[in-house]
Amino acid sequence: MLIRTLLSTIIAVFLFACGNEGSMAKYDSSAPSSISVESSAGDEMDDYASMEEFEMEPPRTAEPPPPPAPDGQPQVRQQKVIYTASARAQVENLDTALARVTRLISQNGGFLSSQHRSNSTYEHAAQLTIRLPAGKLEGTLAFLPQISNQIDYQNLDSRDVTAQWLDLETRLQTKRDVRDRYIDILRNRAQKVEDILNAEDKIRVITEEIESKEGQLRYLRDQVSLSTLTLELYETVEYRNTGETYTRSFGSKLVASLAYGWELVQDLILGTLAIWPLLILGFLGVWLFRRWRGKRAGK
Numbered sequence: 638m639l640i641r642t643l644l645s646t647i648i649a650v651f652l653f654a655c656g657n658e659g660s661m662a663k664y665d666s667s668a669p670s671s672i673s674v675e676s677s678a679g680d681e682m683d684d685y686a687s688m689e690e691f692e693m694e695p696p697r698t699a700e701p702p703p704p705p706a707p708d709g710q711p712q713v714r715q716q717k718v719i720y721t722a723s724a725r726a727q728v729e730n731l732d733t734a735l736a737r738v739t740r741l742i743s744q745n746g747g748f749l750s751s752q753h754r755s756n757s758t759y760e761h762a763a764q765l766t767i768r769l770p771a772g773k774l775e776g777t778l779a780f781l782p783q784i785s786n787q788i789d790y791q792n793l794d795s796r797d798v799t800a801q802w803l804d805l806e807t808r809l810q811t812k813r814d815v816r817d818r819y820i821d822i823l824r825n826r827a828q829k830v831e832d833i834l835n836a837e838d839k840i841r842v843i844t845e846e847i848e849s850k851e852g853q854l855r856y857l858r859d860q861v862s863l864s865t866l867t868l869e870l871y872e873t874v875e876y877r878n879t880g881e882t883y884t885r886s887f888g889s890k891l892v893a894s895l896a897y898g899w900e901l902v903q904d905l906i907l908g909t910l911a912i913w914p915l916l917i918l919g920f921l922g923v924w925l926f927r928r929w930r931g932k933r934a935g936k
Contacts, residue, residue: 717802717857720774720864722793726785731761731872734784738765738868741780745773747863762871774864785870798857805854809847816843 728734742749747769754763769777774793781788823836909916 716797717799717861718771719796719798719857719860720771720793721796721866722774722778722791722864723867724778724781724791725789725869725871726781727787727789728785728870728872731763731870734870734872735763735765737784738767738870741777742767742769745777746770747773747777750865758874760871760873762869765866765868765870767866767868768863769866771862771864774866777866781868798861802854802857802861805850805857809850809854812843812847812850816840816847819843 739749747767750766750768752763752765754761756762767777778791778793781791819836819840823833823840827833827836
């Protein structure tokens with residue numbers, strides 16, 4: 638009797654364990670499908686709503702590291718540097734020096750941005766603004782002693798804009814991604830007129846911002862690729878006396894004063910004739926005042 642009871646208990650426990658394991662396996666197999674459907678539906682409903690928050694604060698994605706070099710060493714990103722230089726030099730002949738500088742600029746692939754010439758009693762000068770490829774600037778400055786008698790000053794400045802360059806590129810990529818998402822919503826998901834107008838307005842605003850950033854990046858690219866050299870060349874000349882200053886004599890001053898006095902008299906006469914109505918009114922007012930005063934005195 639005891640053995641039969643023990644065997645019944647063991648069989649009951651074994652059957653219960655098998656049934657529980659099957660139900661757990663069934664629950665686990667259905668769980669992922671339910672979660673996937675719920676997540677997909679939630680993403681579909683909240684995708685458009687989340688775009689407003691995404692636009693207010695665009696994510697700053699980190700720039701991917703540069704690909705490794707063929708030799709296995711990490712590739713170093715090239716720095717973006719703007720070079721500007723200025724110099725002033727005395728030359729033997731200004732025209733000859735300008736011709737040599739112009740030829741040198743053309744050979745180096747640059748161009749003359751502006752040129753101004755001025756002459757005085759002491760010197761003839763020319764101010765040049767030159768744009769040159771960044772790699773040709775030092776060679777042009779080294780050529781300067783060959784065309785000049787002396788160099789008054791020579792300055793070379795550099796400004797590293799690598800961080801600004803990378804920041805513009807990152808912001809541009811972020812805004813392009815946002816614009817692409819709005820375009821996708823406009824084409825495939827927006828059904829209401831309000832949603833369509835809202836998406837089109839967002840696309841317009843982001844496109845204007847992208848064009849502005851692209852303009853700033855083009856300006857930086859121009860400043861980096863072409864350096865600016867402000868060059869002043871001058872030629873000293875012998876001082877030339879311009880002659881004695883003309884001095885008016887007493888007779889000429891007297892004649893001028895008489896002529897000015899006659900003009901003044903003419904102006905007074907013409908001015909008096911121009912205000913004749915005021916003179917008549919003034920005389921009439923004085924006569925009336927005297928008559929009124931006389932009547933009061935007679936009383």
